[in-house]
Amino acid sequence: MSTTEQQRPVLGWLVSDTMAVAKRHVLKITRIPESLFFALIQPVMFVLLFAFVFGGAINLGSDGGPQAYREFLIPGIFAQTVMFAVASITVGITDDANRGIMDRFRSLPMHPGAVLGGHTLASLIESSLVIVMLSITGLAVGWRIRGGLTDAVLAYLLLLLFAYALSWVGAWIGLHMPSPEVAGTAGLAWIFPLTFASSVFTPIATMPSWLQGFAQWNPVSCLALATRELFGNPIPFPGESFPEQHPVALSFGYGFLLLAIFAPLAVRAFKTRNSGGKA
């Protein structure tokens, strides 16, 4: 029974509904090119700031020097960038919920996972563009892929996995925020300590010892280190700890774990959110 006209298995609907929602968000990116522009420009600014302003003051040990720092930096910025990708989806989700469009989605006989599935997919497309932009910037300041092709592909896949998993974290946060303004702050607040207390900009060995344990296990450090390893970029002060020995495996583990936890949590929050809130 239904007035819908086509019969398809549930998974088929999940895919087609997700694509429909993703199309909405991709169209939106084209309608507000400014937002994509600033998403693209932000990592470029970080590269320039750290490569030319802070870079000289950061100690990479014996094999240091500006060129080495840049090769160390770019994989770190890759990791930082996929973290920041979370913020925009957090705001978008809260905005949708407050506008009532999410109520409309929820009152449609569509797959419950598709609204977030489509939004996160569009976010992944945006992240891919940012990663391409960052690769070009990196090449321009002297960063090179020095490892093998398979490893390089693996590095990009790992970055995309993280971007995707984190967009689900962002969606989950967004569904719990009262307004887009709060979501804007909340989406970023936890990312700053995670990205800075990591090996993104500075080697962990230069941090105070009480911070090193956190920084070693920090998923952002793992991702940065894994990316350096896969791209064949310099790894100063190689550590002995488990995460520093197995960054690639651990990063994939973190990525899948985040996805496995936050995708179901976000879908559940989507189904139960009382976004109207008014009696």
Added chain:
Amino acid sequence: MSSAIEVSGLTKHFGSVKALNGINFEVEQGSVLGLLGPNGSGKTTTVRILATLLKPDSGKAVVSGFDVVEQHDEVRAVIGLTGQYAAVDEYLTGRENLELFGRLFHLSKKNAAKRADELLERFDLSDAADRGIKGYSGGMRRRLDLAASLIGQPSILFLDEPTTGLDPRSRLGMWEVINDLVKDGTTVLLTTQYLEEADQLASKIVVLDHGNVIAQGTSDELKTSVGGDRIELVVAKSQDLANAVNSLTAIASGEAVTDVVARRILVPVSGGSTSIVEAVRRLDESKIEIEDIALRRPTLDDVFLSLTGHIAEEVTEEVPAGRGGRRSAKSGGKK
């Protein structure tokens, strides 16, 4: 006649706030039910439960024969919902919005495009179809929103305050559209704070206050329940209010209702136009200066005032839901 919507014993609490205290009503197939009440009376909560957006704490709601909790997918396939906010994407065009919702209603690509065209035409949006919603007027947004809720050709339509915030002309346009839908056999449940709107559109009205159904019936039944004709008068000085009520007791067919702030008195009468002549004579005799006096048929405003002791539009503060409040009105009424 079979019911399109059946609600029995529905309750919903938000923390300590009781939004719904066990409400019951039915909506006949093909009819319009007006859910009337001030802000916070539970109208939106009721709609959200019926539209499967919210789970009730207890009680049962059946829409088109399907339980809203157990069979939400079946319910979603036969309903359309228009909320208080235009629930469309600002950055997409009117056509893109409708096609998106059509696809999500599982129409084929071709049929989604066809349906979008039909709806744009029907709601007089063809010219604006390929412009972004950002440039639409309030009335156009609401029409598009209504169009979006009709994508799946729903047999039951929920309209949550469909005309709130619209200018008078757009409101009349909305009413026309809603009447057309009903002519085509759609069952409509609409919430409104505008008594006039319920009067115009609804064949049956359910009055909600503080999560309780305090009255239901046709507009005429509700009006009859508060009595026949009434004299409405405004005295020039508020200290004359009590005197005025006293001097009119003899011609009143029921108890007078006083609105202190507006210095207004409503006196139910049975004598038709002779009673107003008599009223003027008596007030003049008692030397009570009056600003305005008129004889009128009860409106739903009167119904609301008589049932709750306060006026519908402006209730935001906590007022004990007083059915006993027939005698004197809560002060603080604005007109």
